[in-house]
Amino acid sequence: MDTSHLFASGHSACPGCGQAIAARLVLRATGKDVIIANPTGCLEIFSSNYTASSWEVPWIHSLFENAAPVASGIESALKATGRLDKITVIAQGGDGAMADIGLGALSGTWERGHDILTICYDNEAYMNTGIQRSGLTPYDASTTTSPAGEVSLGNPRLKKDLPQIAVAHGLPYVATASVGYPQDLDKKVKKAVSIRGPKYIQIHVPCPLGWRHDSALSIDIARLAVQTGLFPIIEIEAGQLTSARKIGKKRGVEEYLRPQGRFRHLFESPAGQQELKKIQEIADRNIERYGLIRAG
Amino acid sequence: MAPRMIRGAQAVAEAAALCRPQVISAYPITPQTVIVEELAQMIANGKLEAEFVNVESEHSAASVVLGASATGVRVYTASSSQGLLLMSEVLYNIAGMRLPVVLTCANRSVSAPLNIWNDQQDSISLRDSGCLQFYAENNQEAVDLLLLAYRVAEDHGVMLPALVCVDGFLLPHAYEAVDVPEPKEVDAFLPPYQPLYRLDPDEPLTFGAYAEPDKYMEARYMMQRAQEKAISVIQEAGHSFEKVFGRPISALMERYRMDDASTALVAMGSVIGTIKDVVDELRSQGQRVGALKIVTYRPFPKELIYHALKEMENIIVLDKAVSLGSGGPLATEIRAAFQGSPQPPRVSGVIAGLGGRDITMDTIKRIISQAQKEVLEAEFVDLREDMELEGVD
Numbered sequence: 299m300d301t302s303h304l305f306a307s308g309h310s311a312c313p314g315c316g317q318a319i320a321a322r323l324v325l326r327a328t329g330k331d332v333i334i335a336n337p338t339g340c341l342e343i344f345s346s347n348y349t350a351s352s353w354e355v356p357w358i359h360s361l362f363e364n365a366a367p368v369a370s371g372i373e374s375a376l377k378a379t380g381r382l383d384k385i386t387v388i389a390q391g392g393d394g395a396m397a398d399i400g401l402g403a404l405s406g407t408w409e410r411g412h413d414i415l416t417i418c419y420d421n422e423a424y425m426n427t428g429i430q431r432s433g434l435t436p437y438d439a440s441t442t443t444s445p446a447g448e449v450s451l452g453n454p455r456l457k458k459d460l461p462q463i464a465v466a467h468g469l470p471y472v473a474t475a476s477v478g479y480p481q482d483l484d485k486k487v488k489k490a491v492s493i494r495g496p497k498y499i500q501i502h503v504p505c506p507l508g509w510r511h512d513s514a515l516s517i518d519i520a521r522l523a524v525q526t527g528l529f530p531i532i533e534i535e536a537g538q539l540t541s542a543r544k545i546g547k548k549r550g551v552e553e554y555l556r557p558q559g560r561f562r563h564l565f566e567s568p569a570g571q572q573e574l575k576k577i578q579e580i581a582d583r584n585i586e587r588y589g590l591i592r593a594g
Numbered sequence: 595m596a597p598r599m600i601r602g603a604q605a606v607a608e609a610a611a612l613c614r615p616q617v618i619s620a621y622p623i624t625p626q627t628v629i630v631e632e633l634a635q636m637i638a639n640g641k642l643e644a645e646f647v648n649v650e651s652e653h654s655a656a657s658v659v660l661g662a663s664a665t666g667v668r669v670y671t672a673s674s675s676q677g678l679l680l681m682s683e684v685l686y687n688i689a690g691m692r693l694p695v696v697l698t699c700a701n702r703s704v705s706a707p708l709n710i711w712n713d714q715q716d717s718i719s720l721r722d723s724g725c726l727q728f729y730a731e732n733n734q735e736a737v738d739l740l741l742l743a744y745r746v747a748e749d750h751g752v753m754l755p756a757l758v759c760v761d762g763f764l765l766p767h768a769y770e771a772v773d774v775p776e777p778k779e780v781d782a783f784l785p786p787y788q789p790l791y792r793l794d795p796d797e798p799l800t801f802g803a804y805a806e807p808d809k810y811m812e813a814r815y816m817m818q819r820a821q822e823k824a825i826s827v828i829q830e831a832g833h834s835f836e837k838v839f840g841r842p843i844s845a846l847m848e849r850y851r852m853d854d855a856s857t858a859l860v861a862m863g864s865v866i867g868t869i870k871d872v873v874d875e876l877r878s879q880g881q882r883v884g885a886l887k888i889v890t891y892r893p894f895p896k897e898l899i900y901h902a903l904k905e906m907e908n909i910i911v912l913d914k915a916v917s918l919g920s921g922g923p924l925a926t927e928i929r930a931a932f933q934g935s936p937q938p939p940r941v942s943g944v945i946a947g948l949g950g951r952d953i954t955m956d957t958i959k960r961i962i963s964q965a966q967k968e969v970l971e972a973e974f975v976d977l978r979e980d981m982e983l984e985g986v987d
């Protein structure tokens with residue numbers, strides 16, 4: 299069955315929006331028997347301007363921090379009426395919604411064991427309100443609330459490890475994916491849907507406006523994040539690492555950082571140059587931790 | 595059924611169960627907790643079949659019933675005070691999405707200072723949310739109004755959430771004789787919920803789209819009209835209630851010994867019981883005093899209230915809440931009801947019983963004699979005189 303139309307065109311996402319592409323890929327993988335709860339954020343705004351909607355599946359937006367508990371209610375209602383077998387409930391939203399303001403509610407939803415697929419479209423900042431820092435903004439990225447300046451090198455904190463927080467809840471399936479690897483993403487979504495209980499997939503989605511890169515480069519940038527080791531794409535099933543996409547030939551982080559305006563300041567001062575080394579160390583730690591380079 | 599001596603929380607929980615909610619969300623807060631505990635026990639004992647969702651906050655308690663209601667099932671939850679305030683963002687949203695969620699509010703003061711006792715500041719703060727609001731005088735009304743609330747909220751001409759407010763501790767924790775109706779009577783009064791729209795893959799719809807300035811106002815206007823329409827729906831539901839259950843219900847308001855009265859006390863909730871005792875006593879002494887109980891606060895039945903009060907010389911409105919910087923919320927609205935009338939009655943407003951302070955018969959008698967002498971603007975009654983009040987001169 300052709301499911302490519304379930305997230306219809308005609309929405310108002312920016313050119314090169316990684317989230318719009320990923321949302322379409324997710325629905326192509328799930329098919330039509332889903333109900334989606336979607337928090338406030340770019341995806342919600344560009345897809346549902348009353349009286350128009352891109353959603354050819356049942357879809358609800360309530361607030362910014364409550365997509366997971368709204369999905370809990372949907373799932374509970376389906377259970378109560380014997381319809382849960384046929385329908386996949388999805389809570390999907392941005393990094394701000396899922397990793398920050400909605401994290402307590404998401405934790406409750408995971409802990410209760412609802413049969414819900416949670417998806418975080420990780421564009422690494424609050425984009426809808428104009429590129430403010432979130433808990434998933436990477437180290438040193440310049441955003442409007444963590445700007446680079448005379449005495450600042452951008453965001454001073456490391457990206458919060460939401461997948462490991464999910465693992466700590468005992469989720470049967472946790473994965474990261476990238477819009478740069480659509481087949482991998484497709485496989486992961488299909489696998490998640492086939493598993494009962496709470497599932498979590500975090501999808502890395504470039505935002506040309508927020509990351510300040512050429513809108514034609516979104517997919518390349520997404521792939522570079524994986525190939526440098528800065529965004530490993532992995533699967534953790536019942537607490538065990540079961541897959542990690544290997545890096546063929548290791549790329550230095552500068553290759554990923556240089557085309558993005560949010561990291562430009564790192565290339566403009568000696569202090570910035572020092573920071574590049576630290577970011578390389580972050581990538582190297584990921585490579586080590588997840589065994590991203592084939593031994594031998 | 596014959597009335598039984600039961601605790602208010604049990605009566606409310608039994609009434610909620612009789613409405614056959616399919617999803618219930620629960621989060622503890624005094625004095626509401628006793629209600630959801632009763633429901634949990636009913637489910638544990640196999641007496642009620644429903645998905646019982648133990649959430650991690652009231653924000654999620656409201657969000658869970660929002661999601662379930664949008665999926666087309668009847669839902670229930672309850673809260674108080676800080677919990678209700680934490681829900682408030684979601685309750686506004688539920689109202690705007692036109693979902694007939696029904697909850698019981700066990701009324702409690704709001705912090706600070708932290709205080710767990712009764713007043714009505716919590717639900718009054720949700721005055722403008724779009725939720726219907728009913729206030730019970732006793733546990734019988736806590737039961738009856740819950741049944742009524744579902745029927746009105748789910749009426750296709752209304753489709754708004756409803757709060758049934760019961761004074762914390764004074765009702766949920768009190769043992770009173772309550773007639774909890776038979777299931778088949780309730781089924782006759784309250785048919786299964788028929789959603790207008792629901793989340794369903796076979797008929798995919800978008801809920802909660804955002805509206806630009808060229809459309810937003812229409813959505814809010816429709817809510818205002820639905821609130822107005824609810825007045826007649828409540829009246830009609832009240833008549834039907836009397837037919838089905840064979841006993842009366844005061845759905846919008848209750849006039850108590852108002853014929854030939856020249857002074858009327860106006861209030862909401864359990865304090866009306868005390869006020870009625872005062873009215874009886876003063877009547878026996880020949881004073882022409884009556885009481886008007888406001889049951890439905892949203893929609894505000896202002897025309898009925900106007901007609902019930904227009905012949906009065908003195909109206910005394912007792913608020914168990916205060917709009918800080920203005921005065922008693924109910925008093926303000928009663929005064930507004932007489933705006934432009936040729937000979938408006940004197941309307942006094944008093945703030946009483948905040949944070950669980952007793953409102954005694956003596957208090958009420960004192961207020962009456964004071965208000966007969968001068969108009970009280972927003973008088974805090976029974977303030978202590980032995981406490982230094984910093985910054986007050």
Ligand SMILES: Cc1ncc(C[n+]2csc(CCOP(=O)(O)OP(=O)(O)O)c2C)c(N)n1
Pocket residue numbers: 317338339340341362363391392393394395396419421423424425426427432
């Ligand atoms: C309670 C609340 N606080 C703040 C906002 C403002 N707000 C709306 S969307 C948004 C940012 C969304 O960021 P994210 O979840 O990362 O999604 P993105 O837009 O980046 O895809 C914010 C801060 C809100 N709507 N509600």
Ligand SMILES: [Mg+2]
Pocket residue numbers: 392393394419420421422423424425
């Ligand atoms: Mg974001």
